[in-house]
Amino acid sequence: MSHEVPAVVALKKGAPVEITTIVVPDPGPGEVLVSVQACGVCHTDLHYREGAVGDSFPYLLGHEAAGTVETVGAGVDDLSPGDTVVLAWRAPCGGCRSCRRGRPWYCFDSRNATRPMTLLDGTPLTPALGIGAFAPKTLVAAGQAVKVDPAARPEAAGLIGCGVMAGYGAAVNTGQVRHGDTVAVIGCGGVGDAAVAGASLAGARRVIAVDVDDKKLDAATRFGATHTVNSRGTDPVAAVRELTAGHGVDVAIDAVGLPETYRQAFTMRDLAGVLVQVGVPQPEATVELSLADLFSHGGALKSSWYGDCLPSRDFPILIDQYLSGRLNLGAFVSETIGLGQVEEAFAKMGRGEVLRSVVTL
Known part of the structure; x- marks a missing residue:
């Protein structure tokens, strides 16, 4: 039939x-x-x-x-x-x-x-x-x-x-945000806000939302952002470092997928910090990084595909968090x-x- x-x-x-x-x-x-x-x-x-x-x-x-x-x-x-x-x-x-x-x-x-x-x-x-x-x-x-x-x-x-799992998982699964970490999320659409929520639920003490739209930044605070940076007229790397006593963040999440935002995420990390790319790039996009900076900075550069999730495990968890009022x-x-x-x-x-x-x- x-x-x-x-x-x-x-x-x-x-x-x-x-x-x-x-x-x-x-x-x-x-x-x-x-x-x-x-x-x-x-x-x-x-x-x-x-x-x-x-x-x-x-x-x-x-x-x-x-x-x-x-x-x-x-x-x-x-x-x-x-x-x-x-x-x-x-x-x-x-x-x-x-x-x-x-x-x-x-x-x-x-x-x-x-x-x-x-x-x-x-x-x-x-x-x-x-x-x-x-x-x-x-x-x-x-x-x-x-x-x-x-x-x-x-x-x-x-x-x-799709979108919520991709962002949440980028923070929790790929970035492995832990209690007390500092986190920056570049791009506050649906995926970026889910990353903000995931980082907040994981216990990050500071979650910095970065975007060019004040309305999106306001929305990010509803998902757990503790600080916001409008990068339209502000150097986001300098602003993030100022908010982290000059150190940078433990986890920087690029939820945009542009070469510029990737470089920003790379630079705003603390020593041994993790960069997570979850924003989908255009096929022709490329990025150039200093190999010396890559070596001296340490840490890890990771791509997050579907938030590195296992749906049978993660979907019920997120639904439980939703029904309990946490997500x-x-x-x-x-x-x-x-x-x-x-x-x-x-x-x-x-x-x-x-x-x-x-x-x-």
């Missing part, structure tokens, strides 16, 4: 997205059909529309999603119809060399559904990050559907599936919209007017 549902599809590079009817099959072995309740509009969806991720059009967009399991395929015994889930774009295979070495968060063969979702004429769709959730139903590998507490509002819970996921939701407003949400995102627009279904 298959299901015909409306969905947001990018048919060709750079063109506005369209709502069109797609066909979603019932799950095969190891797969689950999910009824989507909410899905955030992420920068990555816009990258897909612009052809910056690849050229496998048409793309079925949407990947920051929460919903309920509708049906399960053969061999799925840890999920049941009615379970509340957040969808993940990492589902460790368990058998690659990274999984076998006990590092499933670096899995080299992450699982996705194998039965294709299609246009009505049978054209296969490429689901964004292996999910494709700007639709009432989507088909994913069972490992991508992470069971969470049903008390969580789907509009907030779904954001854990304000609701504050990331700037507005709720319908499927027909995704293109408008892209424009608002580009103008910096929202942390997240969330499609509700």
Whole structure:
């Protein structure tokens, strides 16, 4: 049996997205059909529309999603119809060399559904990050559907599936922020604010938010920033050093991904400090650093891919923090919209007017 549902599809590079009817099959072995309740509009969806991720059009967009399991395929015994889930774009295979070495968060063969979702004429769709959730139903590998507490509002819970996990994990998993550390976060969009929240929850005594927009800096304080720096008219490196008695920070997180912000993060570290890049760079971007400074400064330069998370472990933890009031996921939701407003949400995102627009279904 298959299901015909409306969905947001990018048919060709750079063109506005369209709502069109797609066909979603019932799950095969190891797969689950999910009824989507909410899905955030992420920068990555816009990258897909612009052809910056690849050229496998048409793309079925949407990947920051929460919903309920509708049906399960053969061999799925840890999920049941009615379970509340957040969808993940990492589902460790368990058998690659990274999984076998006990590092499933670096899995080299992450699982996705194998039965294709299609246009009505049978054209296969490429689901964004292996999910494709700007639709009432989507088909994913069972490992991508992470069971969470049903008390969580789907509009907030779904954001854990990408942006919130990426930022939070950049601080907690990759940067390994510890009690008493000093932290700077450059870029206070959704990912950067999640990094601020993660650093604060990890016990950092000073969390310095850096951005060029005072509204974004004000928002960062709601997620736990203790100090803010507007770098539009101020040298952010000098300002961060002034706020840390001249030393610099233990962990500097670049949530922008520009060569300039990477160099700023590199320079504002304390001796043996850690730089974490979580902002996604353009493919042509390069950065030049002094090898002598790299050697003499010590520490580590790390890239954080999906917050180095293990969804089955980390998603329920973040939901518990949300339900206990320690992690304000609701504050990331700037507005709720319908499927027909995704293109408008892209424009608002580009103008910096929202942390997240969330499609509700």
